[in-house]
Amino acid sequence: PAAAEAALPPSNPGTPPMSDSPWSLLPAASANAEALDTLYIFFWVLCGIAFVGMIGVQAYFMWKYKKPAHGHAKTSPLTHNGKLEFIWSAIPTFFFVILFAWGEIEYMKQVTPPPDAMDVRVTGQKWSWTIEYPEVKGCSLTNDLYVPVGKPMRLTMTSVDVIHSFYLPAFRLKKDVVPGRYTVLxxxxxxxxxxxxxxxxxxxxxxxxxxxxxxVVPQEEYDAVLAKACELKQGDAESAEDFGARVVTRGGCASCHTTDGTVKTGPSFKGLFGKSETLADGSTVTVDENYIRESILEPNAKIVSGFSLQMPSFAGRFDDKQIAALIAYIKAQK
Ligand code: CUA
Known part of the structure; x- marks a missing residue:
């Protein structure tokens, strides 16, 4: 994984590469992941030995007691051997119970956050992750989770629409994110x-x-890095349109809206401003400042005909200045 913190372009830049080799797991990057990998290797070795042992013995007996080419083999009068049967049942049982107990211990550790964990709120929606940091007032990021090294983090997650699943392969963690309830990771x-x-x-x-x-950033840099990531203000030399592009990135708008005229889940921003749109009830509306503002804060109020409601409300996530910049950005997409 690259540590470079490049400036993000105005659409989701995706994820860092999973792994160098398609056959290997992503290097473990959490305390839990390392413990889980050890258990995983134990599981494979144990199952490998059991498999080779069973199939090997079976193959050996098939060969040893195969029907002779001529005549009949004499069948053994032996019916059972209690001692042997006990041994070959007890040994695997012992190891599989260890596997169960070990798995149970790791699982309980994985589902029990320590009391001093730092809280982060995660909201899944079609099709982005909103990540909120109660430590920094009003900070909500899209698709970027910042964590310090060596500090337990507790994510309280929910969804505003359908079931999503939050997956962190380097941490060996995956949990469903369900509307109407909280799940914790x-x-x-x-x-x-x-x-x-x-x-x-x-x-x-x-x-x-x-x-x-x-x-994942070093503890001593965390506060500064997070504060910088959370800050969303227009720069002194920055135009409203450029600032609007950063707001678009922050909001994850590009997961549904394009700027090249192609229609994804929502209308394209290209040529949108000033356009006359027909609503689902047959009335028409002009896409002006007020309509865009309303669509951001209350997306289901006036849905354009041909689209269904997919968009979450951004009320409380964008302030007036950010919304104004967003409008300037949309206006500029001629
Ligand atoms: Cu959200 Cu798949």
């Missing part, structure tokens, strides 16, 4: 770097682009 990252995050529950057209990044 926790981990402690062990190595700084950039790691993939993805949705692994089929959730509609853009399921495959519902991906993000986990930025």
């Amino acid at each position: 926790w981990f402690e990252a062990t190595k700084p770097g950039l790691y993939p995050l993805m949705c692994t529950e089929y959730c509609g057209d853009e399921h495959s682009s519902m991906v993000g990044r986990v930025h």
Whole structure:
């Protein structure tokens, strides 16, 4: 995983590469992942020995007691051997009970966040992840999870529409994100770097682009890095349109809206401003500042005919200045 923190282009840049080899797992990057990999290897070795043992003995007996080419083999009068049967049942049972107990211990660790864990809220929606940091007031990021090294993190997750699944392969963690309830996931990252995050529950057209990044940063840099990532203000030399492009990135707008005229789940931004749209009830509306603002804050109020409601409300996530910049950005997509 690359540690580079490049400026993001105005669409989801995707995830860092999963692994160098298609046959290997992503290097483990959490305390839990390392423990789980050890268990996983134990499982494979144990099953390998059991498989070779069973199939091997079976093949040996098939060969040894095969029917002779001429005549009949004499059948043994032996019916059973209690001692032998006990031994060949007890040994595998012993090892499989170890496997069960070990798995149970690891599982309980994995589902019990430590009390001093840092809280982050995750919301899944078609088709992006909203990540909120209660530590930084009003900070909500799209598809970018920032965590410090060596600090337990507790993610409280929910969905606003359908079932998604939050998957962190480098941390060996996956949990469904379900509308109407909270699910919890926790981990402690062990190595700084950039790691993939993805949705692994089929959730509609853009399921495959519902991906993000986990930025693991050293403890002492965390506050500054997060504050910088959370800050969303227009720069002194920045035009409203350029600032609007950054707002689009933050909101994850590109998962449903294009700027080249192609229609994804929502109308394309290209040539949208000033257009007259027909609504589902047959009335028409002009796409102006007020309509765009309303669509951001209350997306289901006036749905354009031919589209169904897919968009979550951004009320509370964007302030007036950010919405104004977004409007300037849409206006500029001629
Ligand atoms: Cu969300 Cu697949």
